[in-house]
Amino acid sequence: MARDTTAQLAVWNEYLWSVGDQGDPYALILRAPDDPYPLYEEVRARGPLHRSALGTWVTADHKLSSKVLRDRRFGVRQLSGEKAIESIEFDNSMLGVDPPDHGRLRKLAIPAINPGQMESWRPRIETYTEELVEKFLAAGGRANFMTAFAQQLPNYVISELLGIPDRHRPAAFRLTRRMARMIESEPTPQLVEDVTGSVAELYLMFEDIIALRRADPGDDLVTQLLPALDEGRLSKAELVALCAFLTLGGVETTVNLIGNATLLMLEHPDQFEMFKGDPGLAPAVIQETLRFETPTQQYRRIVQEDLELAGQVLPADSQVAICAGAANRDPEVYPDPGRFDITRPPGRELLSFSLGIHFCLGAALARLEGEVALAAVARRLPNLRRIGPIRRRKSYVIRGMLQFPVAA
């Protein structure tokens, strides 16, 4: 890693720490505490939009967040094209680019991740989930739920979607786990180097998979995008970036949806009982988990031109942090927001999958995976209990666990 990047990171981390020590709620959120919710309330108390001492504009307001996400004057890149130093992104993936490139990439990927066709995945997801339960029970029914169950299903689904051959799957799994650390709160030089190395390894793997699919086509995303590649509508770098992005964005998020929903069931035994008695509640369990413990807690937008927002003047290139985990608990939108309630009537749209042009392309698939996984927990593991302390991932972006010891 370059010496100046190491120095920049050290300066950034020290600055973040000192601003937090002065009580700035956003700086404290970036330290990724186990319970960020009181800090979100501090952000909310400062009005719909406030400027952190770090320079970032922050919102916990549902209405304002929705407006920003749908407003084309906000993008994902700085005007110079540069990225913020504390983030490492997949530059060429659709989430890393603004129009017009964004529209081109999204349109190309839609047929392969078609939300309308997701139900056709159900049998495969159900079969694999059953296998996972059988394996878990056969091994004695005591394990870290995250590694034994929650991490397995989304990895399997993305491998199938992308057409990752069996021999590459263990490496893809390992690299995804390593890359997932990129969203940790304090990126050390060692971490950045490790993540950069994993991304590079994954890129090489997908170059290999593209060649393989050309020789032996399947019904996967890579095969479906080969004509666009050959006709010049998509560059190889963009295809590789999409695949690499999906192995993280389509996995780490869904892993934690499944983990969070299961923990919430164990913490609310009355609602778990209700669910066991009525498996048709699976979509409601997932919907309320997406609201109450939003797997992707935060994302950002960059102001593309000088503008006024919520009575404040924001110059071009300002950053706006959308705290989705807070907006999903906005009392103006969800009554009694701090109460987990699977019988809550459907309210306004959640911000868990973003809104506007970057609305998550895999939302339907993620919901399906979550519903099948939780239905299996209720039906096959009705006496599941926690047998030790949980350990949360140290991230302000992802809300989830690393350790969740359970017994069946």
Ligand code: HEM
């Ligand atoms: C619970 C699971 C998931 C959550 C919470 C989630 C959340 C999100 C969020 C918040 C964004 C937009 C971020 C922003 O606006 O800056 C996004 C984008 C995206 N997600 Fe997901 N995601 C999940 C699962 C998936 C899955 C399973 C896939 C694919 C199979 C997927 C594919 C994508 C893609 C391609 C984008 C980029 C869309 C664009 O830029 O137009 N996601 N996701």
